[in-house]
Each structure stands twice: as structure tokens, then as C-alpha cells.
Amino acid sequence: MCQNSGVVNMGPGEVQVKEIDYPKLALGDRKCEHGVILKVVSTNICGSDQHMVRGRTTAPSGLVLGHEITGLVLEKGRDVEFINVGDIVSVPFNIACGRCRNCKEGKTGICLNVNPARPGAAYGYVDMGGWVGGQSEYVMVPYADFNLLKFPDNEKALAYIRDLTLLSDIFPTGFHGAVTAGVGPGSTVYVAGAGPVGLACAASCHLLGAAVVIVGDLNEERLAQAKSFRCETINLNSDTPLAEQIAQIVGEPEVDCFVDCVGFEARAHSHGGESEEQPAVVLNQAMEITRAGGSIGIPGLYVTEDPGATDAAAKVGSLKIRFGLGWAKSHCFHTGQCPVMKYHRPLMNAILYDKIKIADAVNVQVISLKDAPKGYQDFDKGAVTKFVIDPHGMIPI
Template sequence: MADQNKVVVYKGPGEVAVEPIDYPKLEVPQDVAEAMNYRSAAAPHAVILRVVSTNICGSDQHMVRGRTTAPVGQTLGHEITGEVVEAGDDVQFIKEGDICSVPFNIACGRCRNCKERKTGVCLNVNPARAGSAYGYVDMGGWQGGQANYVMVPFADFNLLKFPDRDQALEKILDLTMLSDIFPTGYHGAYTAQVTTGSTVYVAGAGPVGLAAAHSAQLLGASVVIVGDLNDDRLAQARSFGCETINVGEGGEITEQIAAITGIPEVDCAVDAVGFEASAKAGEEAPAVVLNQVQTITRAGGSLGIPGLYVTGDPGAADPEAQEGTLKIRFGLGWAKSHAFFTGQCPVMQYNRELMMSILYDKAQIAKAVNATVIPLEEAPQGYQDFDKGAAKKYVLNPNGYINA
């Protein structure tokens, strides 16, 4: 008899619950198989994982706030680390007992984009559009990983195996960040072309922003400035050596930047906020960060934009924003010859190298984002606290792998 399985489920705006769900099978979603012309829904290329750790993400929070088209009943969770407990007959190199990080991008490894390492826009796993993820709206109907067990398809391609089990469990709070926010933050800094001596502005002191700030430090930035409205989160950024500004106080952002760098601009910038941006507390302005980063980035600079922007936002204040049409000063960016880098992070471009940085103590990502462990049953409270602005990255511990 298969072990009991539970999963976090979206129940409507502001509400999640932990509910029973069937133990996973080595099968892909039927809709995906039919629409993408798979030979069958059977998945001998897949594994089943007993989840070691799975994290609450700001992208999940967008759904839970009712700011996407996610249906009631949507399972949640795309940041997954797990132990293989069952492997399909076509899985050649991943074995039962391996502990692995799961990139949040579901990728086939066979299509043109996957072969070009653009795994965030795989062409074979989501009938609605290029790109897919576990437990996310419009991403193909794959079960979420905030659960006891989850199925991972195309396992040989997707999974990143940790080289040593004991070492992995010892460093699990750092390694759990490899499924999404550490590569995503790094992607933002890397595509912004942060390098030795760069001055960097990171918009947003949530977990992805903090990961981007820590990544900028790893890449050699001379100064990393983090902007937010939340003083607790700004204090967390200062805890690992960042400069900070409260963008809702203290005057124009250019003036606040100049007070730190001596000039009202930076070499490069990262938008780790996305479409629920605010000009000040309680005043939503979805394009404000995109316009700020253009204003303060030097001519010829680059903008990394890992912050989430959507094509469907029923909670937006105006009809244009509801379909993802924003009023950005593109002319300013053009005049300054800015390079814009957007879209889902292709996790597999970065996760192995970042794993090595963790294993050899070069990266301290868990400390940077204030990793905080809670049981799976406390996920609803974790979502509430995170929504209130807690300066924490909540890590769910569904099967007791993580020591208290």
C-alpha cells in the first residue's frame, strides 16, 4: 500500500489548505500527453520522490492572493528537493536513494529549446505555452510539490543529484534553494551583467531579491543596494553586507542612490518585484519598478528582470494591467541603450555550479534569505505570515528529514 500523501491546495483568495491526494504514479498529465502527441501518458522516464524539503515562493503567493487565473483546487509547490523512492524502467542514471534538487522548470530534454539550454521555455510539456512548472497556474497541470510525494518526469535530464547524502542533509537549508530562488536570483544578477566592481541595485528584498543580492556579491559587485518598502526585509539585506534604501521614504530614488554611490546611478539593476509592485505602502503601481530601474541604470547598462509578470491578473486596478499591459518608459530604456533580460530562469544553466559553491562554503544562501523550517501542516500559517511581509524564506519539512 502506497504511503499517505498530502499536498497544499489553493482554496480561494487568501486561503490554502493541506489535503489528501493520491500517491503519484509514473504518468504524465493526460491533457499534456494528448495535446503534445505523446505516445502515451505512461512515464517510464520518471521518478517518484519522497520530498525532503519544499519551499513557499513569492510566485505561489501571487496565486494565493487571487492575482492570477489559478482555479480553486490548484495544487501548489515548485521548489522541490527529494529522495528517489521509485524509478521508471527508462531511468538509467538516477537511482533509488539518491537525493536530488528538482529545477522548477519541467523540461523534456528533447526539444529545440531544451537542447539550447533554454529549459524555462520547453516546447513539449505545456499545451498552453512554452515552459512549465510544478503546481502552477497555466503550466500544464503538473502536481505541486508542497507534498509528501511528487512525480518528476524526464528524470535523468531534470534532476540534479547531490554527490553525498550526509553532506546534502547537513547543508539542506542551502541546497533547497537550488530548485528556484538561488538560480533565479543569480540569473537576475548574471543577466544584468554584474561583474567585478559593479555597482548594483536590486529592487525587492523578498527571498528572490535577497538571493539576487547575494549572487551579485558572489559575482564581485563592489556595492549592492537593495530597495524595498519593508524595513524588516531591508534589515535582512543589511545582515549580509548590502546597502539599503526604503523606496517609500527619504526622497527620490536617484537621491538615495547618490547618497550611497556618489552619483545618481548604478552600473546594473535587478527587478525582483514583478507585477505587484507598489510606489508606496498600499499604493500599487505595476510598472513602477521597471521605470525606476531604467531611470537609475547608467547608459549602456543591463537590466535583469526575474520578477514575475503575468498575462492574466484579475486583481489589477485597470483593464490594461489585467492582461499584463503596463505603462513602461521604453523610450528611456531605448535612449540609454539598455539591455532587458526577462522570463523564467532556466535553472539548469546555473544549479550545478551554485551547488558546488554551497558544498564548498562559498555561498551562504540560507542565511541570506533567513531560511525558516516549518511542518507541512503549518503551510497555511506560513502563507499568511509571508503575505504579511515576514523577512523569512519558509521551508516545509513534510517527511521529517530536516532536524529541528
């Protein structure tokens, strides 16, 4: 039997690469004939993983992390008809059965059958069904025919793997945030957050034809990365109000579309020069600077339980937002997991036909599996990098 190693959450502030079980085509005691076993080609460290590692969720110690997976099919169940051994595939981070009402409506982020606790599931994530994560050498994926995106050519897939690896989550998630915010030709857009999802969203806004894409963040290095692909930027450490800074760029203190790529660990600049945690600050900024009738996309993560929150209300996901302002301005809010399958095929084509260089936009850096703990540490310190783990040395240099 092949050995397997994976990145394991050891408790707040610590991950380790440990020996884990080699995957089986099984769901408990039942054979999983609709699943496949993958040799992991690439798997990425996500900001959502960091929430768990920081102790900001109820994720247990011992959880194998990783929901961004691209892999080579090694074995398949007898019910898998259209995916074959030897295919290289992208794995949506949402696990979806393809059979329930929500899946049939395209709402694969809230599948009703893959998580007994709530709608929606993901690999290696707290409260998302207990599925083993894919920051590992090998992983099992269920409902393969429905979930997996097969790349048309393995050789070309490996040549573009730094870009294609982002199809499992952050590229569709950023794109989804832009789409749900109503971004289109000629739009003015504000993207809150210049982490990997925010950068992927900003690049997606350009792909959708936005006239002006403004990215705001507290990290000057991340803002420099946004500037590298034609974004306007706002350093939120400034004492100048956000609306005034918006007006300096577009001539008025508001934008057509707003995308929250920050989520519940949002921080705000204080007059003392430090940033303090304010979990609702981005949502309130969204209502302030989005024009009346505009839309607000919220791909940034918000949770129902946050043990490390600054107040009792936030510990259970209750935030102080000025919802009356949003109502008065007839804003449209769109929240929740991105339904990756809605977007990953056309975004794959955009990559393969050189319409976007998404790996350059988010500054992909390839690391080995053994270096994953250091990748987590560097990312937590604000590294302007999307860390992509290469467990088997398959990614071309």
C-alpha cells in the same frame, strides 16, 4: 498504497493541507518510464505561490501548489539510467523535456513539449501545464535523467539542506537576475525588492564580485536582513527621490546594473505615507537609474492575466512603461523564467564548499507540512523569512 497530503489552493486567500492522490509513474493513460517518484525532503513557499493564493492569477481552486522541490528517489521508470533509488536530488522548477530545440539550446524555462498552452512548464503553477505541485509528501517528476541534479553525498546533502533546498528556484533565479543584469567584479548594483528572491539576488551579486549592492524596499525589516550581509539599503518610503538616494551611496545618481525582483504586484510610496499599487513602477525606475549602456535583469514575475489588477490594461499584462527612455539609453532587458539547470550545479558547489551561506541570507525557517497555511499567512504579511516545508521530519534540527 502510501497516503499523500499536499497544500491545496482553495481560492483567494486560502490554502489547506488535504489528502491528495499518491503519485503514479504516468502521464495520463501512458506509463511515464522516464520519470521518478520522490519522497519530498523539503519544499519551499515562494512569492510566486502567493500571487496565486491572493487571487492575482487565474489559478483554479483545487490546484496542488509547490514548484520548489528537493526529494529522495523512491521509484524510477525503466528508461531512467543515471538517477537511482535512494539518491537525494534537487528538482528545477522548470519542467523540461531535454529533446526540443529550446532545451537543446539551454532554454529550459521555455521547453516546447511539456505544456500544451505555451512554452514552459512548472509544478503546481497556473497555466504551466497542469503538473501536480510538490508541497506534498510525495511527487512525480518526469524526464528525470535530464531534469534532476543529484547531490554527490546524501549525508552531506542533509547537513546542508537548508541551503541546497534553494537550488530548485530562488538561488538560481536571483543569480540569473544578477548575471543577465551584467553583474561582475567591481559593479554597482541596485536590487529592487528585499523578498527572498531579492535577497538571494543580492547575495549572488556579492558572489559575482560586485563592489556595491544596494537593495531597495518598503519593508524596513527586510532591509535589515539585507544589511546583515553587507548590502547598502534604501527605504522607498522616503520622500527623497531614488536617484538622489543612489547618489548618496555611490556618488552618482545611477548604477551599472539593475535587477527587478518585485514583478507585477509592485507598489510605490505615495506622499500620503501609504503605498499604492503601480505595476510598472520598478521597470520605470530601472530605466531611470541604470546608466546608459547598462543592463536590466527582470526575474520578477509579470503575467498575461491579472484579475486583481488596478486597471483594465494591467489585467491583461499591459503596463505603462517609459520604453523610449530605455531605448535612448541603449538598455538591455532580459525577462522570463530562470533556466535553473544553467546554474544549479555550480551553485551547489558554492554551497558545499562554503563559498556562500544562502540560507542565512534569505533567513530560512523550517516548518512542518501542517503548518504550511500559517506560513502562507505570515509570508503574505511581510515576514522576513523563506519558509521551507519539511513533510517527513528529515531536516536536521
